[in-house]
Structures are given as structure tokens and as C-alpha cells.
Amino acid sequence: MEKIYLSDSGPKVSPAVYGFYRWNEPMENRAAAMERIINLCLELGINTFDHSEIYGGYQCEELFGEVISQRSFRREDLVLFTKCGLVVPNPGKPEVRVKHYNTSASHILQSVDNSLRKLRTDYIDIFLLDSLDPVSNLEETALALSQLKRSGKIRNIGVANFRVFQHQLLASYLQVPIVTNHIELNLLNTSALDNGQMDYIKQRYMRPLAASPLAAGRIANGQDIQAVRVREKLTEIGLKYEADMESIAIAWLVKLGALPLIGTTNEQRIRNIANSFSIDLDLQDWYELYHASKGTE
Numbered sequence: 001m002e003k004i005y006l007s008d009s010g011p012k013v014s015p016a017v018y019g020f021y022r023w024n025e026p027m028e029n030r031a032a033a034m035e036r037i038i039n040l041c042l043e044l045g046i047n048t049f050d051h052s053e054i055y056g057g058y059q060c061e062e063l064f065g066e067v068i069s070q071r072s073f074r075r076e077d078l079v080l081f082t083k084c085g086l087v088v089p090n091p092g093k094p095e096v097r098v099k100h101y102n103t104s105a106s107h108i109l110q111s112v113d114n115s116l117r118k119l120r121t122d123y124i125d126i127f128l129l130d131s132l133d134p135v136s137n138l139e140e141t142a143l144a145l146s147q148l149k150r151s152g153k154i155r156n157i158g159v160a161n162f163r164v165f166q167h168q169l170l171a172s173y174l175q176v177p178i179v180t181n182h183i184e185l186n187l188l189n190t191s192a193l194d195n196g197q198m199d200y201i202k203q204r205y206m207r208p209l210a211a212s213p214l215a216a217g218r219i220a221n222g223q224d225i226q227a228v229r230v231r232e233k234l235t236e237i238g239l240k241y242e243a244d245m246e247s248i249a250i251a252w253l254v255k256l257g258a259l260p261l262i263g264t265t266n267e268q269r270i271r272n273i274a275n276s277f278s279i280d281l282d283l284q285d286w287y288e289l290y291h292a293s294k295g296t297e
Helices: 030-043 060-069 105-119 138-151 164-173 197-203 215-221 225-241 245-254 267-278 283-294
Strands: 017-019 048-050 079-084 126-130 157-160 178-184 209-211 259-262
Touching: 030 060, 030 267, 060 105, 079 105, 079 157, 105 138, 126 138, 126 178, 138 164, 157 164, 164 178, 164 197, 178 197, 215 225, 215 245, 225 245, 225 283, 245 259, 245 267, 245 283, 259 267
Parallel strands: 017 048, 017 259, 048 079, 079 126, 126 157, 157 178, 178 209, 209 259
Antiparallel strands: none
């Protein structure tokens, strides 16, 4: 895969990004699964990996760092995202009583140091705030992010799940650009096209990261009316392009300029996503899928 700029301010990333946001689900031999997924991604040209302090019960970053440390990688050949903000209860975190957001300066600074240690790296390519805590002092939050960037611990700032006004609000406190916004976007959830998120992201010369690009498997297996309708149209259009329906679903996102944020551990599904980049979806095919999603023209 040819690397592309995430925004007009950089950095370069692979057109698809692998994220560990679904690794909270139980799985056998997580270390072996981690190594298998990393190897597959690199084979397919996906060198960009998305983490969070909470993924995998607060364990994915450390596991990833261990796997990577056993291989002869140049650090600059990998692009690493991580984030903080969302805090969830976990047996290893007895101090966390309730799911909440924390984007305070102290939490951000501590989270970055923990992530650097666990990932076994000196810097994070893109550090994101996952949602915005309305209680935090936003001026202190922005100051902490700027301090981390000046120190070299983080190289770029991003956000995840920010509404347009939240995005604008944080940007107004920063003197450096926000380079991406992780948003949920797929053929079964096109709300970002209606609520202004996509428009604002493009206005800021950024590419969105489309989380849950296959709707957590619902596109392939969902039995609700919308999923069935979209799946039928994907299958029909897939015949035209001689491609799997999941590849067509991702090609629909790529046509928007979005980068799919892969979460599945299913190898064939990952390959289907990678195959989508060879598909140049016709404009009217794109709209047929959009109408199928909406259930109306």
C-alpha cells in the first residue's frame, strides 16, 4: 500500500489502519493472536496501528510492545497511534468505579508516559483525546498537549469521537493543528455525513478515520432490514467488480477519502479490506449503496 498524508500537516500513514478496539472480547492465546495480526498487516502493507490505554483490558499496548521488541523493526517504519480520555472499570483498576471521561492535564501526561513505556518507544506518532470531558479545564488540557508535542513525546495531536463543536472548541485552544478525528462511519451508520463531522474534517484538510467500517460484522451477518438491504446491494455491485461485498463496503468509504480503521481479528476480513483499494467505485454505484443504506432515494 502506498502511504498517504493524514492531513495537510502530516504524517504519512498506510491507507488502512489496524486498531485494537475490539480486543476487549475474550480470545485464546492473545499474544499469538497479536503476533499473527501484526504479521498479516505488515504483509498487506498496513504499518499503522491504533491503540488506547484501555484496549484489551488495559493490556494491548504492553502486549504489542513485547511482540514488536522481538522483531528487527526500524521505529520509523511503524506509525503508532494511542489515546486516552475514556476510562472504564477493570479488575486491574480498582480505583475506577464507573465509566467516565478524563481529559485532565494530569491524566493526559500520565497516560502518555505509560503508553511510551508499554509500547517500548520514545515517541507516539499521533496522540488522540478520546471524547471530551466537560469537567476538565480545557486550557490546561491544551497546554498539556502542547507541552507533550514540544518535548517530542508526541508528534501530532488528534481526536476521537468529537462532535463538530467539540472539535472546534479544542482547536481554538491549540496553536498546532489537529490532524484527524476518529469517527464511526460505515454503510449502516452514515450519520457523520449528516451531522457536519465529515464536512468539518474536510474543511480542516484532514482525512477521517472510519471506525467500525464493517459495522462490527453487521454488514455481513446482520438480519435487520437495513443490513439485509445493504448486503443485497453490495452483493449485486460486487459481481460487477468481481469483488467480495466487504471489499465493496470499504471501497465506498475510500471514495469519501476516509481511512478504514480495522478492528476485526478475522484474517479474511482484513484481506477483504486491503483488497478494496484496488476498486475505483463508480459514482452512481456509490449512490446506489447510499440509497440502500437510507432506504430511500
